[in-house]
Amino acid sequence: MRADRLVATLLFLQTRGRVTAREVAAELEVSERTARRDLEALAAAGIPVYSQHGRGGGWSLVGGARTDLTGLTAAEIRAMFLVAGPSAASPELRTALRKLVRALPATLRSDAEAASKAGVTDGTDWSRLPVTAGTPLLDALQGAVVDGLRIRLGYARPGSPPGTRTVDPLGLVTKAGVPYLVAGTDLVAGTDTGGGEAVAGSGHAGLRIFRLDRITSVEVTADPVVRPEGFDLATAWRALAAPMEERMRGATVRGRAEPTAGRVLGVLFGGRLRLGGERADGWLEMEIDGPSPEVVAAQLAGLGARVEVLEPPEARERLARLAAELAGLYGEG
Incomplete structure (x- = not known):
């Protein structure tokens, strides 16, 4: 569409300061004749575009005039490019961001380009399996x-x-x-x-x-x-998520943990873990929320003797059953 091409031509002028018809043609993937006709159309429409013939000539905006098509502040531009940088964007979004960069004043353009390269989104977990839908x-x-x-x-x-x-x-x-x-x-x-x-x-x-x-x-x-x-959507999500979050904290397991186990416990349970002060035996007080005592006990089993569950009884019984099963499978004789 010609209107889109004229806007793109104007933005290219703003970015480069002075351009030739050949450069515009290469940038917009049109013929040199079409590029020249578009530049002339901008001038005829009242845009302060003028041409200078001869060596070193080209097309420029009179007095370096600019047209800011975004109305965005520096903070808004930086936030947008941080969230939707080209390294994490779809092809359509990358194209839109490139167009937006051309529309920005020079003082904001460098910040936008830096923000777009400040982050990368990796859509796989550590086993290289995708964690999002195709x-x-x-x-x-x-x-x-x-x-x-x-x-x-x-x-x-x-x-x-x-x-x-x-x-x-x-x-x-x-x-x-x-x-x-x-x-x-x-x-x-x-x-x-x-x-x-x-x-x-x-x-x-x-x-x-x-x-x-x-x-x-x-x-x-x-x-x-x-x-x-x-x-x-935000209100509905909170209503939908609340029961799930409550189920994740349906039971509390209490016990003690070696200080060296604190980091592993933090990875396993995140905000559902509460570590208290040091006990007289040098271990740490431990409280963990989970869907049920049995589920928390099963998650703790891999830490072996580095943690001890004190209550509730259901969690201790689950660990005892797991220990018996493992001893029967791997024990000597």
């Missing part, structure tokens, strides 16, 4: 959310056979690096058919969370999404 699925989900179209979703929840259901995609949320789809379903509050990760309580019946790395297929339909009245 790009085609993610693109399809984003398109369905933006276009407001229902989708037929293939989903494989651990421990359950994969299935397909029709949902209303309402938004995408990333929590601790893991992306989720928030969608409306035909469920009522308090029911669970295995089609997602959580059902919100009163006021959010039918809303459900789907982990993107468990989505196996996305088929976009022609049917419009039915959005709940007054729906707000």
